[in-house]
Amino acid sequence: MRESELPPKSAVVTIGRHGLSDFFADILQGIGKVDVWFTFAMDDMQQRYRRSALGLLWIMMSYAFFVGGISFFFGAFSQASPDRFIAYVAIGYAMFAFLMAQVQDGCQVFVNATTWIKSVSMPFSIHVLRSIFRAVFTLALNLIVAFSAMLVMGWRPELVAFLCLPGFVIYLINAIAIQYTFGLIAARYRDVAHLTNSITRIMIFVTPVLWVREELTGARAIVADLNPLTHYIEIIRAPLLGDVPRLSSWAIVLAITVLLLAIASVTGAHMRRRLPYWI
Template identity: 50%
Template sequence: MTQALPTRRAAPGRELAGFFSDLAAGLRMTDLWRTFAWDEMQQRYRRSMLGVLWIVIAYAIFVGGVSIIFSGFSRQDGAFFVMHVAIGYAAFTFITGNIVDGCQVFVGARAWIHSIALPHSIHVYRSICRSIFTFALQFVVALAIMIAAGWRPTLTGLWVLPAIAVFLLNAVAIQYLMGLISARFRDITHLVTSITRLLLFVTPILWTRFDLRGVRSTIADFNPVAHYVEIFRAPLMNLDPRPLSWAVVLVLTGLIWLGAIIAAARMRRRLAYWL
């Protein structure tokens, strides 16, 4: 359909600049991807009576169930463990959700990509917008649980703001990168799904880092997702964020963006052919 830009010139070359102007042009069309995201949410819960409320219910059931069963395996105090699960799982879902959704971000938008010359980033923002919505609802549940468990906000908690900013920054690059790669190589989607399933068990959510000793605690540090969860969860639990976690997250953020830039420079133009 309509081209948003009045003048357009298409010729090979200048791939790198193309990626950044794609990101910027998409960001300007806020109204469009917000509408897309909202429609998608509504369609997912269409004809269910409780609708979007299911996100809240499902999350409460998960946190409740896990807390009852797994707190017995932890040496931590009951309230501490519940908060640990409630915040940790929301952060975990956001990060892994963006990786998994990223695999579908362009494949799922095939019909639109084949019919309108929109910035590809539109589809990325739409997908992130949806995951933020879920994240926000889950966070509200976590907050309610925490307050019920006697948690009160502290100054350390402010560290959560840069953590959220870094999460969003990562989400853009992760989804763009995964979207391009899995549009070209369809096996990636299946690989990612199976790895994410495993990640839930090797990330300190159902167990705490403090329960581990020696070698095992060192090995747990090799899981990058654990550090993402850590920078978000620690401040909310009145723990000072670990410098190691922030360092790992920042380095990874840089690497993921680098990967996205390289992938975009090489693959972005051909995307429509792969769908």
């Protein structure tokens, strides 16, 4: 052991207090430890594809297959031109998959991190951020496929496309709230993971991803508008397709974001302390 070492940082740890302030401190401290969750997430990605020859390319290839297949079969049901329908599906499904992943990964986020939660004291949000970063990484690869296909089909971004940027920020805020909340609840009540799985399966049919909302009328249009996912996807997809998203979509997304943050705060303040006992 070397002598030249700087004196170790002294840290006073007081355990026993809890509540809302601890929850927010947990999130802020976690966000500050970029190196930790980034490294953990990269390690996860490497492990998932370690023994496959094509590795991460599989994410992109499977997305290309999916978009190609859907556009070929479902494009016929839409009045949109083929290039517009491909763009519609390619962006829409990438965002849909990201949102669904927040709920599904969220249910596993703390359960899968049992070994670390039970052995090292660090902010729980590290595990949430690690999980979100994995999903962002997949989303980025999917969007690369989407934009490549769209460019080939003659798509060019318009100035209105910049309107999607605040949408991505909103997505990340929602991701933290969703994963933290679902992580805690699913760790305590193991049925929640099964419940969300059975619900997320039908979401693809009631969300305008494989079909175009504007083409529907009557009850089905109302169902689409009642579905929050419609509005979440719209604030990203519309600008990229050259349209200004409906103001009502933005209003609904912001209202739900505030609601999710409130729910996350309540569950976080109430349940966070007991998480290690549940996993």
